[in-house]
Amino acid sequence: DTAVSQTPKYLVTQMGNDKSIKCEQNLGHDTMYWYKQDSKKFLKIMFSYNNKELIINETVPNRFSPKSPDKAHLNLHINSLELGDSAVYFCASRPGSGFTGELFFGEGSRLTVL
Amino acid sequence: GENVEQHPSTLSVQEGDSAVIKCTYSDSASNYFPWYKQELGKRPQLIIDIRSNVGEKKDQRIAVTLNKTAKHFSLHITETQPEDSAVYFCAASKSNFGNEKLTFGTGTRLTIIP
Secondary structure (H helix, E strand, C coil), X not given: CCCEEEECCEEEECCCCXXXXXXXXXXXXXXXXXXXXXXXXXXXXXXXXXXXXXXXXXXXXXXXXXXXXXXXXXXXXXXXXXXXXXXXEEEEEECCCCCCCCCEECCCEEEEEC | CCCEEEECCEEEEECCCCEEEEEXXXXXXXXXXXXXXXXXXXXXXXXXXXXXXXXXXXXXXXXXXXECCCCXXXXXXXXXXXXXXXXXXXXXXXXXXXXXXXXXXXXXXEEEEC
8 A cells, every 4th residue: 555656656758758657556545756767876956846836946957747636646757868867866755845755755766768 | 845864875874784865955954854664676665753752762673863953854774684775765754735745865775794
């Protein structure tokens, strides 16, 4: 009964393609995030949504477009993939706005761009 | 924005010895400091956290200390075991009316030598 689930776990694709990663949480949390972890293991925030509303956009190229159809889902679409987009993308959630507490991570989606 | 520095980047200790990882943060308004452990190929998971109204917190072999004046906090692992081998991340966050974001340090790869 996974709390934060992402699909796919692995994604291998060619430069220039468009791909999507999906995330769902069943914790009833209001806030969801996308983090990128590069080959050096740096964990950097990309986006956060609170109740379907974009709250944080950390100067991510506009080839990356998050979408939150409802507060339990946050998807990430990436256009015109580049080699530098290769990384592990983690979805995460937290109870809600005004709350600083545990961030629950998904298992990660490893994207490899060839 | 917040900047979190973490040292050392790699740490090897003999099984049974103690390990200490240190972090500094830049934003004096940060009030929540968690530590995450990431095993190889897995997601980051919270192991301990501390809030700014507390100077020290302990949970079995793990302890965290916080010095608000100096803006640094540390993770202490005693009686290390092989299963403690992982990458450890410190992080900092503050309540920000829905705009909370967790800023991570650059990670410490801890290796326990049997």
